[in-house]
Amino acid sequence: MEHSLDEAHGGFLNCLDRDGTPFDTTKHVWLQGRQVWMLSKVFLERRDERYLDAARLGVEFLGRHAVGSDGRAYFALRRDGAPIALQRKIFSECFLVMAYAEFARASGDQSYRARALDLFDTILGLIEDPTRLGRPVLSGQTKTSELAVPMILLNLVAELRGEPGSETFDDREDYDRIEAECVAKVLRHFDAERGLVFETVGAGGERLLDSPAGRLLNPGHVIEAAWFLVQYAERVNDSALVDSSLAMMKGALDVGWDTEHGGLYYFLDSEGYSPTQLEWSMKLWWPHLEAMVGTLVAWRASSDARWFERFEQVASWAYERFPDPEHGEWFGYLDREGRVSQRFKGGPYKGCFHVPRALMLCERLLKT
Amino acid sequence: MEHSLDEAHGGFLNCLDRDGTPFDTTKHVWLQGRQVWMLSKVFLERRDERYLDAARLGVEFLGRHAVGSDGRAYFALRRDGAPIALQRKIFSECFLVMAYAEFARASGDQSYRARALDLFDTILGLIEDPTRLGRPVLSGQTKTSELAVPMILLNLVAELRGEPGSETFDDREDYDRIEAECVAKVLRHFDAERGLVFETVGAGGERLLDSPAGRLLNPGHVIEAAWFLVQYAERVNDSALVDSSLAMMKGALDVGWDTEHGGLYYFLDSEGYSPTQLEWSMKLWWPHLEAMVGTLVAWRASSDARWFERFEQVASWAYERFPDPEHGEWFGYLDREGRVSQRFKGGPYKGCFHVPRALMLCERLLKT
Structure with a gap:
């Protein structure tokens, strides 16, 4: 401000x-x-x-x-x-x-x-x-589904509805249908057996494991999608969906956590190749904040204390490294070892959003 | 192969x-x-x-x-x-x-x-x-000049001409004009006083220091552009241009070298802000290869032994870190400290080009 x-x-x-x-x-x-x-x-x-x-x-x-x-x-x-x-x-x-x-x-x-x-x-x-959108359609392209699209649309409908029980909670006749479609689309990205959510799958949900895009894992994204899903599932009383969402989140935390240096990787390749994204091993502020929110959402939904332990693991790693003791706010970008790589507090993709949103949601979740 | x-x-x-x-x-x-x-x-x-x-x-x-x-x-x-x-x-x-x-x-x-x-x-x-090219033209955009464009065009004309003195050396009536225009455009990016070459300037050469794009330095690019310029200047016998090109190269090596961990940064901000490119501090194979070629080109053009010392500095840093002793070839992407970050040998931007081109050119330059 x-x-x-x-x-x-x-x-x-x-x-x-x-x-x-x-x-x-x-x-x-x-x-x-x-x-x-x-x-x-x-x-x-x-x-x-x-x-x-x-x-x-x-x-x-x-x-x-x-x-x-x-x-x-x-x-x-x-x-x-x-x-x-x-x-x-x-x-x-x-x-x-x-x-x-x-x-x-x-x-x-x-x-x-x-x-x-x-x-x-x-x-x-x-x-x-x-x-x-203006993207050329070329004959060699595979029709794909991107996790980000149904995930953000699900969140948008939740935002348009507002908070359940509040006086401004709002409805539109197509919301239920859109939400159900988004959930179905997100679930197509989830390989329950391996506990992995792929960022990109074929338009019909096919696995595209012969390409880096089709093998790409973005643990922070998956954790965020999972807590959006839990919120939805709790509202519509779908306990099977709560379970799937928690399995998605657990898989992302398991595969995404750097066992050597701590923190969540930005990108991984599901088959163990090096991701082509040069910044794959960096530790970004937002996946850690999503993980703090997500583990508390999971803890409240499941009453399983192991989720609270995971919250403490993520939060203590993040709190030791991201906040700037001198000028306040969180740094956004750390290298794999957890050292500040970009000193700015706001950039083209980091603004006044993930830090305060997560702190506000964590405060609420810890109070209840 | x-x-x-x-x-x-x-x-x-x-x-x-x-x-x-x-x-x-x-x-x-x-x-x-x-x-x-x-x-x-x-x-x-x-x-x-x-x-x-x-x-x-x-x-x-x-x-x-x-x-x-x-x-x-x-x-x-x-x-x-x-x-x-x-x-x-x-x-x-x-x-x-x-x-x-x-x-x-x-x-x-x-x-x-x-x-x-x-x-x-x-x-x-x-x-x-x-x-x-299909990029939307929007009213808030500044018309800019990108170093990469005149630099690559200058190289293209050299490629179309072929090697001076060889039997396949070739000419077209517009080559001289295009080359002269490219050289003039590249020089607009050069701030001789500060020894800096900006990747992006205004269409008329104006400095755009109020934006990250206008402050962006890419030392590897500058070194490559500089040895293209020296080659051209030697062919047309322009010793002032040789001097400017060597000043560009020296500036890029001075500002680009990581005095703490060695190696050349990928990107820098001319005014000392953190670059917004997440991979700014990584050490990539190609700037080091361009620097090996460039320092030898400069050494031959100037007969100044300090250029050979710089060659040895770059080559010894690079040879200790990039080659893979087990499977051959160079790795492409190291972190700031010089550790392998991407294990692949070929990717969407690394192919059969920079390593063999540089080795071939260095061999030739060292023989003469």
């Missing part, structure tokens, strides 16, 4: 050096949206108007600049809002939906809920017809 | 694990083209028909599959040649030109020289009008 609010142009400066100095004024829509969401959440928790004002600074900037005339959201904007980059992916739109929906809940301004629902329909259309 | 020739489908398997086992059958056009170039070069050096046959296996596969109906080259092909990926960049086309031109020289088949020249014209057209 102290360093990121851009009173001059609206929105947030999200590329902040170790001490909060901006090192880039580009505004990344993923992070602008996530910060609006987070500030709205904090306002709803604490009822301190400063958070709502900060969220408004972001949401109004996004409302003016983030969406182009074709209805798609840009990936990055110049400080003044002029567009710089458009991704051939749906995630900028997804994080805008979260921002609009949560800001509507925080502010009571239903026009943002309408924007969220419009954009949600745009996303459904893009998933239906991916050629609209 | 032992592991990569694909007798079944033509072309080369270029993703090879530590012991040569293929871990992916995708064929990356960059590397297919570079391997054809390399095998043609080796044939011209050794006159062993096996190299020409192997080059032909690659060049015929590329001739059948690499170029689409719009004249652009794909980035990646399936094992059988069906296209998988198209980049919004010109480099696949560039490495195909090199392959066709050198194979024509090795085989005497002038139809490949015609293909090279056609594709070279395609590249000139794409540089002239980058919107044809």
Whole structure:
């Protein structure tokens, strides 16, 4: 808050050096949206108007600049809002939906809920017809399913519904169907026998083990998907799905934990080859935060103390290495051995989101 | 050669694990083209028909599959040649030109020289009008110049000309003009006072120091560009350009060398911020090979023994860490401390090119 609010142009400066100095004024829509969401959440928790004002600074900037005339959201904007980059992916739109929906809940301004629902329909259309993303369709390509897509869509519906039991809990007639489809799609990525969730499978769920993409494991992603699934399964009272989700999470923690240096790998190859991603062995902030949330979600869902032990293992490794004792906040990127590799606190993919979200969720889970 | 020739489908398997086992059958056009170039070069050096046959296996596969109906080259092909990926960049086309031109020289088949020249014209057209690459043009974008483009184009013209003094040395009326333009464009990236070459500057050469892209330094790239420039400057007898090129190279070696652990960083930020590239501190095979070639080129051009000392420094660091004593070849990717991070010998960006090219050039330079 102290360093990121851009009173001059609206929105947030999200590329902040170790001490909060901006090192880039580009505004990344993923992070602008996530910060609006987070500030709205904090306002709803604490009822301190400063958070709502900060969220408004972001949401109004996004409302003016983030969406182009074709209805798609840009990936990055110049400080003044002029567009710089458009991704051939749906995630900028997804994080805008979260921002609009949560800001509507925080502010009571239903026009943002309408924007969220419009954009949600745009996303459904893009998933239906991916050629609209502008990626060339070539004859040698295998039709694939990416874990990130049903996983984030499941989360989006949860965000649009709001918290079960709350007065703003909301419904739409297609939510149940979309959620059920997302769950089915996520489960196609899960090899229960091996305890592995593949990032990429064939469109019908086929294993693609002859390619690095088809063998790719992203333990942090799997843990996050698993706790989204547990939340859903608890709401709809599906105990078999709770069990599958916990098996997914256990598999990801087992395979993802670096037994030599501690911490969770970023990427692995299911068959033991070296991942082609150069950063595969780095230890990133967000998988550790997802694992802290996930193990507590699993502990509450199962009442099994071994999940709490895993929470302590992850949290103690992370707390020894990620927080910056001098300037506050967590560093984002450590090398395999756990040493700081990037000193900045905010970058193109690290913003005001994973750290506060996880701390807020962990606090709630530990209180109950 | 032992592991990569694909007798079944033509072309080369270029993703090879530590012991040569293929871990992916995708064929990356960059590397297919570079391997054809390399095998043609080796044939011209050794006159062993096996190299020409192997080059032909690659060049015929590329001739059948690499170029689409719009004249652009794909980035990646399936094992059988069906296209998988198209980049919004010109480099696949560039490495195909090199392959066709050198194979024509090795085989005497002038139809490949015609293909090279056609594709070279395609590249000139794409540089002239980058919107044809399919990248969206957005109102907030700054028009930039990327070092890689004039640098590779300068090298391409040198490849099309062939070796000065040889019987296949060739000319085209626009080569002189293109080369002079490339040199002028490369020099715009050079800040002589600070000894730094920026990867990205404004289209008119303006410094873009308020963005990570505008502060990005890639020492390996600069060293490679510098020895291309020296070669050109020597041919046209431009001693001032030799001096500038050596200053560029010296600057890159000074700023790029890791004084703590040795080796050349992959990326740096000119103002000392952390680069946003997660792999910035890794030590890659190719910058070290470029530095071995570059220091010898500089030594020969200047007769200054300090360049030979730098050669020895780089070569001894690299030879202690990159070669695999058990299975041969060099590893490609080391962490900052110099430990192997990726065990494979060939991947989507590492093929049969930098190691043999550098060894061949170093051998020649050391003989003279």
